[in-house]
Amino acid sequence: xxxxxxxxxxxxxxxxxxDELFKVEEDxxxxxxxxxxxxxxxxxxxHMGHVRNYTIGDVVGRYKRMCGKNVLHPIGWDAFGxxxxxxxxxxxxxxxxxxxxxxxxxxxxxxxMGFSYDWDRELATxxxxxxxxxxxxxxxxxxxxxxxKKRTYVNWCESCQTVLAKEQVENGCxxxxxxxxxxxxxxxxxFFKITDYAEEILxxxxxxxxxxxxxxxxxxxWIGKSHGAIIRFPLDHSDGEVEVYTTRQDTLYxxxxxxxxxxxxxxxxxxxxxxxxxxxxxxIERTLxxxxxxRTADFTEKEGMFTGRYCLNPVTHEKIPxxxxxxxxxxxxxxxxxAVPTHDQRDFEFAKKYGLSLRVVIQPPxxxxxxxxxxxxxxxxxxxxxxxxxxxxxxLEALDDIADYLESEGLGHxxxxxxxxxxxxxxxxxxxTPIPIIYCExxxxxxVPEEDLPVVLPLDLKIGPNGASxxxxxxxFYEINCPKCGGNARRETDTMDTFVExxxxxxxxxxxxxxDGPINPKSVDYWMPVDQYIGGIEHAILHLLYSRFYTRVLRxxxxxxxxxxxxxxxxQGMVCKETQECPEHGYLHPDEVKDxxxxxxxxxxxxxxxxxxxxxxxxxxxxxDLISRYGADTVRVFCLFASPPxxxxxxxxxxxxxxxxxxxxxxxxxxxxxxxxxRVPxxxxxxDLSALLRDLHRKTHQTIQKVTHDIEERFHFNxxxxxxxxxxxxxxxxxxxxxxxxxxxxxxxxxxxxAVILLLSPVAxxxxxxxxxxLGHGRSLMExxxxxxxxxxxxxDKKLIVIQVNGKVRSRIEVPASFDQKEIETEALKDERLxxxxxxxxxxxxxxxxxxxxxxxx
RNA sequence: GCGAGAGUGGCGGAAUUGGCAGACGCGCUGGACUUAGGAUCCAGUGGUAUGACCGUAGGGGUUCGACUCCCCUCUCUCGCACCA
Numbered sequence: 052x053x054x055x056x057x058x059x060x061x062x063x064x065x066x067x068x069x070d071e072l073f074k075v076e077e078d079x080x081x082x083x084x085x086x087x088x089x090x091x092x093x094x095x096x097x098h099m100g101h102v103r104n105y106t107i108g109d110v111v112g113r114y115k116r117m118c119g120k121n122v123l124h125p126i127g128w129d130a131f132g133x134x135x136x137x138x139x140x141x142x143x144x145x146x147x148x149x150x151x152x153x154x155x156x157x158x159x160x161x162x163x164m165g166f167s168y169d170w171d172r173e174l175a176t177x178x179x180x181x182x183x184x185x186x187x188x189x190x191x192x193x194x195x196x197x198x199x200k201k202r203t204y205v206n207w208c209e210s211c212q213t214v215l216a217k218e219q220v221e222n223g224c225x226x227x228x229x230x231x232x233x234x235x236x237x238x239x240x241x242f243f244k245i246t247d248y249a250e251e252i253l254x255x256x257x258x259x260x261x262x263x264x265x266x267x268x269x270x271x272x273w274i275g276k277s278h279g280a281i282i283r284f285p286l287d288h289s290d291g292e293v294e295v296y297t298t299r300q301d302t303l304y305x306x307x308x309x310x311x312x313x314x315x316x317x318x319x320x321x322x323x324x325x326x327x328x329x330x331x332x333x334x335i336e337r338t339l340x341x342x343x344x345x346r347t348a349d350f351t352e353k354e355g356m357f358t359g360r361y362c363l364n365p366v367t368h369e370k371i372p373x374x375x376x377x378x379x380x381x382x383x384x385x386x387x388x389x390a391v392p393t394h395d396q397r398d399f400e401f402a403k404k405y406g407l408s409l410r411v412v413i414q415p416p417x418x419x420x421x422x423x424x425x426x427x428x429x430x431x432x433x434x435x436x437x438x439x440x441x442x443x444x445x446x447l448e449a450l451d452d453i454a455d456y457l458e459s460e461g462l463g464h465x466x467x468x469x470x471x472x473x474x475x476x477x478x479x480x481x482x483x484t485p486i487p488i489i490y491c492e493x494x495x496x497x498x499v500p501e502e503d504l505p506v507v508l509p510l511d512l513k514i515g516p517n518g519a520s521x522x523x524x525x526x527x528f529y530e531i532n533c534p535k536c537g538g539n540a541r542r543e544t545d546t547m548d549t550f551v552e553x554x555x556x557x558x559x560x561x562x563x564x565x566x567d568g569p570i571n572p573k574s575v576d577y578w579m580p581v582d583q584y585i586g587g588i589e590h591a592i593l594h595l596l597y598s599r600f601y602t603r604v605l606r607x608x609x610x611x612x613x614x615x616x617x618x619x620x621x622x623q624g625m626v627c628k629e630t631q632e633c634p635e636h637g638y639l640h641p642d643e644v645k646d647x648x649x650x651x652x653x654x655x656x657x658x659x660x661x662x663x664x665x666x667x668x669x670x671x672x673x674x675x676d677l678i679s680r681y682g683a684d685t686v687r688v689f690c691l692f693a694s695p696p697x698x699x700x701x702x703x704x705x706x707x708x709x710x711x712x713x714x715x716x717x718x719x720x721x722x723x724x725x726x727x728x729x730r731v732p733x734x735x736x737x738x739d740l741s742a743l744l745r746d747l748h749r750k751t752h753q754t755i756q757k758v759t760h761d762i763e764e765r766f767h768f769n770x771x772x773x774x775x776x777x778x779x780x781x782x783x784x785x786x787x788x789x790x791x792x793x794x795x796x797x798x799x800x801x802x803x804x805x806a807v808i809l810l811l812s813p814v815a816x817x818x819x820x821x822x823x824x825x826l827g828h829g830r831s832l833m834e835x836x837x838x839x840x841x842x843x844x845x846x847x848d849k850k851l852i853v854i855q856v857n858g859k860v861r862s863r864i865e866v867p868a869s870f871d872q873k874e875i876e877t878e879a880l881k882d883e884r885l886x887x888x889x890x891x892x893x894x895x896x897x898x899x900x901x902x903x904x905x906x907x908x909x
Numbered sequence: 910g911c912g913a914g915a916g917u918g919g920c921g922g923a924a925u926u927g928g929c930a931g932a933c934g935c936g937c938u939g940g941a942c943u944u945a946g947g948a949u950c951c952a953g954u955g956g957u958a959u960g961a962c963c964g965u966a967g968g969g970g971u972u973c974g975a976c977u978c979c980c981c982u983c984u985c986u987c988g989c990a991c992c993a
Contacts, residue, residue, distance in 0.1 A: 265987075268913050272989050279993085297993060310993090346991095353991075378991045388993045437922055470992060692934070693921060699986095702922060707937055712949095713934080719949090770923065773933035780933090787950090820973080853929050858974040860929055861961075888961075898973050904928055908973050 055716035056682025060817040064165055073167045074834050075123055084120035085578050086112045087557055087617075089586030089594070092129045093153035093175075099626040099664055100587065102674045103690045103700060107623055107766070108585045109166045110691065113813035116167075116838035123578050125560035126161065126168040128154050130177035131483045131549045133211055133227065139514045146482040147510050150177055160675065164683045165816050167833070172563045176552035181559065182484040183505030184569030185551060190487055190498050191608050197244045198476075200496070204314050204339075204381065206477055207236040211477045212518050216548060217382075217472045218273070223346075228592075233536050235339050240477040241486060241545065245600045245832050248275050248695040249469045251614075251769040252599050261619030266591045273592050275470025280454045282463035284309060284390065286321070287361040287370055287371070293317065296384030296468055299391065300453045301446040303577060304438040305412035306364055306389040308402070310355060310374045312381035313338045318358065321373065325359040331375060338377045343904060346377060353378045353401050364389075365462040366439065376401065380471055392428065393420070399428035412437050413446050469668040474597065476548040481512065481520040482544025487651045491533035491540040500534050505543070520544065553594050554601035557581055557616060570610045583698075584617040591622070624699035630659035654833075661701055672702055684815035685711045691768035691814055714818055716779060717811070721804060721822045724786060727797045729827055734795075734802040736841065744799050747785050751803045752844035753819055754778040758810045759837070768814065775810050801826070809838045853904040854879050856888045872899045879905040 067073065071463040078082075088108040091101055105126075112124040128150075135146035142149075154175060161168065174181055206215045208225040211685050219226045234583050245252075253274045256267045279298035286292060293309065311318050313335040317781040322328045334356050338346065345419040355376035378397060379388055392402035393411045402409060409422040413433040420429055435441050441449050441456075457463035477486070485506040487499035499506055509528050522528055522544040555569070561578040562571035586594075595617075602616045631639045631647035633656055643650050651906035664671045677686050688710040694700050721728070740748060754774050755763035790796065805826065812819040812832040823832050831887045847868050852875055854862040866875055876899050879885065885907065892909040899905050 150910090263914095264953065265913055269988050275989085275992070277992075295993080298993070351991090376991095378993095380992065390993085395993070397993080412989045468992085481948090525938090588987080695922085698915095698922095701934070703921070706921070709934055715949095770933080773923075776933055803967090851929090855928085855974075856961095859961085863929075896973065898928095900928060900974095904974090906928080906973050 052717050052722050056684060059821050060682050063817045063820045064162060068487060070833060073169050074171060075169050077574060078121050081121035083578055084115045085123045086582045086764055087581045090127045090129050090556060092132060093150055094134055095153050097157055097674050099349050099672055099674055103622055103626055104585060105166050106687045106690045107696045110768060110813040111190050112167050116833055124168055125172040127174040127556060129553050130175040131552060135482045136514055140518050163678055172560050174559055174718060180509050184605055185484050186487040186506060187501060188569060190501060192604060193498055197243060197604060200239055200241050202239045204235045204237050205240050206233045208233055212474055214477055216475045239477050241436055242473040242475055245474045246469060246471055248600050248603050250473045255615060257581055261621055266622060269591045270596055274608045277468050279466060279468055280457060280463050280468050282457060284362040284617040293362055293387050294385045295387045295389045297389055301449045302391040302412055303366055303453060304392045305391045305393050305410045307408045308372045308374060308390045308425055309362055310376040310379045310388050310390055312386040313375055314381035315386045321360045322358050327359055331356050372596055384468055394428050394430055396428040410437055431751045451605060476551055477545040478548055479520055480546050481514060481522055483549060486545050486547055488543040489531060489533060489540045491538060493538050494533055494535045497533060497535050529781055548599050554597045575611050579613055581613060581617045583619045583623045585623060588622040621696060623696045625663040626700050626702060627661045628664050628702035629661050630668050632657045632659050640669040642768045681711045684714055684818050688815055692772045695767050695769055713776060714815060720779060721825060725825060727792055729802060730802045731794050731798040731801060733805055734798040738795060744796060747799050748844050749802055750778055750781045751806045752840040755806055755838050755840040775807055788828050806838060850902050852879060854882055854885050855904060855906040857908060858906060859887050874902055876905060
């Protein structure tokens with residue numbers, strides 16, 4: 052009988068579905084285990100990244116189930132988003148149709164992989180039954196001031212035709228369109244007040260012991276907490292004042308000028324009527340037109356313009372000039388800085404360029420700096436000078452003293468600053484959750500009454516050829532009467548960032564049909580937090596930060612009693628593959644290469660770098676092709692065997708073949724010896740075993756121990772699989788040794804074979820299920836307990852002792868297991884090979900490591 | 910520049926409370942079976958001057974003993990970066 056994965060996998064998938072083996076209910080009598088993989092965007096079909104992510108999860112899920120846990124393992128669809136609209140523009144398909152077609156395709160692919168999802172909990176975020184709750188949460192946030200609207204400079208992506216959050220800008224470009232530079236645009240946008248939770252989210256990082264340090268450090272970095280002071284500088288020409296934020300209040304006496312960010316609203320006020328007003332406005336406009344990457348790049352020179360106005364240094368009372376400068380960031384601190392050219396390199400360069408004055412206020416130890424001779428700023432520690440009553444103090448201790456002084460004089464105060472900005476959630480897009488707000492001509496901004504939810508996204512609209520959202524052009528959507536006064540009103544036509552949907556979907560999985568609110572408290576109490584979350588590192592900031600924020604919002608709205616959603620996080624590595632290039636035709640798809648030549652022009656191909664699989668590099672492998680060639684089990688085995696999950700996986704067609712061969716070996720092992728093995732029960736632990744049988748018995752239990760440890764403690768499936776391979780090799784050796792196969796021998800082989808099946812079943816569920824039934828078992832492996840190992844089976848009667856001379860291995864001896872240290876030493880010193888090495892030399896010392904080695908120092 | 914992680918055969922990777930470096934797999938070599946072999950099985954496979962030698966990016970150190978701990982250097986990956 053040949054191994055026919057396609058037929059056999061289909062059969063078991065049908066049976067699992069028929070018997071509803073993946074369904075799960077709340078059961079207070081059982082330990083719950085919430086296993087979650089990041090839900091996919093329904094982009095068309097599954098790619099290898101999905102397959103790897105979901106395979107890792109499925110192994111954990113099946114393993115935990117066999118260990119007796121009540122496992123929640125849901126899946127759904129992150130179904131709003133721009134690609135659906137792009138498809139609509141390109142192919143004229145409506146986003147809804149496109150999305151649901153993709154869901155159908157990908158769902159059947161997931162099923163073909165044999166993943167153990169509870170499909171009854173499936174959700175799609177573009178379904179009004181989902182997003183209506185998101186709108187309700189929005190309204191509650193709005194009422195608490197956690198959602199607010201403001202006019203400000205925002206990041207605009209021309210390709211997306213929409214605004215982006217700060218987190219969605221990478222190197223000055225859009226996170227989706229990595230070659231589309233983001234520009235600044237002044238407009239009204241909705242924000243979530245994530246900054247209110249900055250401190251809490253940052254603090255809680257220390258408690259997330261189940262998260263990779265890498266992710267935590269990225270989050271801490273992103274929040275960017277710093278300690279400093281706000282200092283107020285009075286304007287010279289009016290009663291106004293300018294606030295600056297600094298972490299270096301110790302250098303305040305050396306502040307000889309001030310710089311505004313070009314966006315700062317005060318600039319326009321103070322230059323009004325100045326002779327250089329027009330010129331400055333032109334400079335501001337020119338600077339803001341630059342995309343943020345160019346503006347902040349290393350090669351961009353620091354530039355500024357004098358505003359014609361002065362302010363007063365609050366401690367020296369000197370008049371200092373006010374500049375507008377391109378390098379000052381509007382959205383950090385107060386958007387204005389005090390410049391201390393002697394102790395800040397950027398300020399130094401700026402001062403030199405524009406001939407501004409310098410004053411040293413920190414002298415380094417054993418050196419005296421002079422303004423006229425300085426060639427760069429001194430940013431180190433030292434003693435304060437020219438700093439009034441603070442002269443002579445160390446600059447670090449003066450940090451606090453000066454801040455206290457400012458506070459007592461009413462000139463400023465200590466403060467903590469964060470780099471994190473509020474989350475801009477407005478999107479000028481169609482395929483998203485409508486923001487439930489109405490603008491009334493008389494009442495102003497009015498929230499949609501809760502009983503009117505959901506604000507349904509109309510599905511009968513066509514996206515224009517320029518890609519812009521049809522919502523602002525559709526009177527039947529935006530024309531509405533004010534719910535308060537009944538007068539003329541207009542709906543908000545922005546939709547929400549799709550990251551809002553993914554910030555709470557894992558709560559909805561616990562109660563997908565709950566009708567009385569977004570979250571059923573009973574279900575959430577039972578299932579949350581997520582015990583294991585698995586996904587790509589690319590969400591280290593975006594999705595994971597937003598989810599941590601949203602959890603706190605939901606908590607403070609009274610929906611849950613929880614601070615952190617994800618107890619343990621596993622960030623799996625990327626799936627990579629060699630690129631192949633033709634000098635003529637560029638990157639080539641594997642199908643376009645034959646015998647190392649380009650199929651179009653016969654040119655020899657160049658093998659390029661190993662990079663993340665991507666359509667643009669054409670170094671992709673279609674999971675569908677693999678499944679129909681080898682079956683899902685082979686794909687699963689390879690994904691896990693090739694590397695540990697957190698590392699990148701390098702694709703290897705030959706490695707896949709190897710995994711397929713391994714499953715074939717198991718298949719033959721069982722089918723070839725089925726008669727022998729099925730006529731006896733598995734070894735019951737009774738009876739005297741010969742040394743050979745005891746070795747096999749021991750290997751079986753060692754393997755159970757190792758596989759359990761590798762999965763349970765560290766998710767190292769690659770070593771778990773190799774341990775099973777070793778056991779298979781051992782059984783084959785045993786069977787090939789031509790021994791007489793008595794009942795006892797058969798029962799031990801059966802024990803070993805059953806261990807192979809059980810241990811491998813989370814990884815390759817189909818073939819193992821088939822083998823399990825062949826051995827006469829009636830129930831699914833999913834309902835079979837995970838095997839335990841017997842400690843007495845691990846016992847050995849002889850131990851191998853390594854003998855070293857001066858730390859180098861020179862010999863090995865076997866001693867009875869009962870030997871103690873002294874006996875081992877005596878026995879080792881008798882060893883002939885050792886004696887040869889020692890020769891005439893005198894033994895200085897002998898180190899004995901119990902049960903392991905003897906090191907003789909001569 | 911700051912922060913995090915990594916560097917082991919031809920390749921993917923094993924080995925971490927310091928104790929036989931290279932498990933397992935791929936590839937390769939030889940053999941068996943065969944009309945055939947790109948199936949299967951068996952044997953071998955870090956280097957080498959074949960030594961009792963060398964070898965875990967390089968250099969130092971601690972130790973009886975270091976892939977593992979400490980110091981320095983190099984390389985690579987990722988994140989942040991004119992953050993005041």
